[in-house]
Amino acid sequence: MIKVGLNGYGTIGKRVADAVLKNSRFQLVGIVKYTPDYSSKMAFKKGINIYVPPEKWRDFESQGVTPKGTIQEFLEESSIIIDASPSGKGFANLSLYKAAGKPAIFQGGEKPEVAELSFSTYCNYDEAVGRKYLRVVSCNTTGLLRILCVLHKEFNVKRARVLVIRRGADPKEDARGPINSIKLESVEDVSHHGKDAMLVLPNVKIISQAVVVPTTLMHVQYLDVEVATPVIKEQVTEVLSRYARILLVDPKKTGLDSTSKLIEAARDFLRSRNDIYENVVFENSILVSGNSISLIQAIHQESIVVPENMDALYAVAGVKLPLEKVVEETDKLLGIGGLKDVF
Template sequence: MQQVAINGYGTIGKRVADAVRQQPDMEVLGVAKTRPNFEAETAIDKGFPLYAAVEEREELFAEAGLEIAGPVEDLVAEADVVVDATPSGIGAQNKALYEEYDTPALYQGGEDADLVDVSFNARSNFEDAVDADHVRVVSCNTTGLSRVIAPLREEYGVEKVRATLVRRGGDPGQSDRGPINDILPNPVTIPSHHGPDVETIFPDLDIDTLGMKVPATLMHMHSLNVTLEEDVDAAEVRDLFADESRLFLIPERMNIDGSGTLKEYALDAGRPRGDLWENCLWAESISTEGRDFYCFQGIHQESDVVPENVDAIRAVTGAADAEESIATTDEALGIGL
C-alpha cells in the first residue's frame, strides 16, 4: 500500500484524496491545510488525518474545534509520495520541504514546467515519470489536449494542431473571478501559453493555441483542428477515440447540448461532485476534410486531472506500468461513460 500525503486540500486536493482512497493499492496518510474552513471540516468528517500546513496557524484549528494530527513536516516525512495541490506558485515554495525528507512529489499545472523533472499525462508519457522525484501533472486544458493528440499522433501522425480554448472565468466556488458580463481574449497575445505547455508533453509537436475567457463556471470548451499526416475518414477517428477510456464521445441521441446538460448528466449518473474525469467530445462534431480533423470538446477543469494524479503516484513509485495503472484507476473510479 502506497502511503499518500496531500498538501493543499482545495478544489484539486480534495478530489485527489477521495480518488486515492478508492484505489486498491494506496491509502491517504493525511491531508494538510492552512485554514479551518468548510473543507477542513469535511476532511475530518471523512476521516482524513488533518495536518497543519503552516505552524503558526495551528491554533486556529484548535479554536475551530478541529483536531490536528501534527505539522505538515511529519506528514511529508512519513509518506511514500506527496501530492502538492496548493495554489499556483506555492508548490515551488514547498519543493525544499519535499527534498528535505526525500519524498517524491507531484505538483499541479499552476507550477512552472522547469520546477520539475517531468511534466506528466498518463496516456502520453507515463514512462518518463517512472521513478522521478518531481513531477508536474499538467493543467486541465493541457491534459484535455494531450488525451486527444496522443492517439492521433500514434495512428496518423500530426503535422499541426490549432486549438481555441474558451475558458471558464472561474470555478463555481470562486466568487472573486470573472468576467461576469464580457468575452475576453485571454491571453490577448497569440499564441497563448497553452501550446507551449502541451509541448512539455510532446516536445516535437507543432501547436498554436488561442485563449478566451467567458462568464461561465462549469467547464472549458475547446474547438480543435488537427492537420494529420494522412487523409482520414471521420468514422475512423470516432472508432479510434471509442477505444480511449478517458475520451467520452457524447452520442447524438443523448441530446446533450453543452456544459450545463453535461454536468446535469454527471450528477444524474451519481458522479461525486458532478465530476467529469473524461474529455467530453461531441461525436457529431468529429469531422474531417482531407487531412484536417475537427471537433468540440468540453473539459471539466476541476476533475480531469484527478485520475492523472493517481496514475502519476504509480509512476513515481514504480508501482505499475501505464496500461495497468490507467486500467486500475479507471475501474476504481468508474471512468468511462
C-alpha cells in the same frame, strides 16, 4: 502500502484525496491545511488526518478540528507528496520536499521547472516511471493532450491549432470573472496551453489561443489537427472510442448539446461532485477532410486531472505494471467508462 501525503485540499486536492482513499495500493497519510475553514471541518469529519503549521494549531482547535501533527511530521510520515496547493505555492514548497528527501507530484498551475517532467498519461507514462518530481499539466492541457496523443499514435499528428474557451471561474470562486464579457486570456501572443502541450509532444507544432467566458461549469475546446496521411471520419471515431477517458456524445440522439446538460447528466449518473473525468467530444463536431481533423470537446476543469494524478502516483512509486494496467485500475477506481453505457 505506499504512504501518500496531500498538500492542499481545494478543488483538485479534495478530489485526489478521495481517489487515493479508494485505492488499496496507497494510504492517505493526511492533508496539509493552513486555514481552519469549512473544508478542514469536512475533512476532519471524514476521518482524514490534518497537519498544520505549529503556530496555527490553536486556531484549528478553536474551530473543533484537532490536528494530527505539524507539517514537519507530515513530511516525515509521507513517502510521496501530491502538491495541490494554489498556483505558485508548489514551487515554494519544492525546497521542503527536497530537504525531506520526498518525491512529489505538482499541478499544472506551477511553472514547468518545478519538476523533471510535465506529465500526461497517454503521452509519456513510461518516461515518467521512476521520476522523483512530476508536474501533471493543467486541466485544458490535459484534455488537449489526451486527444492529440491518441491521434498522434494512430495517425502521426503534424500540427494542431486550438481555440480554448475557458470558464471564468470554478463554481465556488465568487471573486473571479469576467461577469458580462468575453475576454482574451493573453494579450501577448498565444495561450500557454499549446506551449505546455509541446513540452510533452515536442515534435508536434501546437498553437493555441484562449478566451475567458462568464461560466463556471466547463471549458470548451475547438481543435483543428493536421495528420500525416488522409483519413476518414469513421477511422477517427473508431480510434477515439477505444479510450475510456474519451467520451463521444451524439447531441442529436442524447440531447446533450451544452455544458450545463452534461453536468446535469453527471448528477443524474450520481457521479461524485458531478465530476466528468472524460474528454466529452461532440460527435457531430468531428469533421474530416483529407489530412485535416477538427472537433469540439468539453473539459470539466474540476476533475479532468484526477486520473492523471493517480497515474502519476503509480509512476513515481514505481508500481510494476504496464501502462494499460495502470490506466485500467485508475479508470475502474473512478468509474470511468460507465457513462459510455448511458450516452
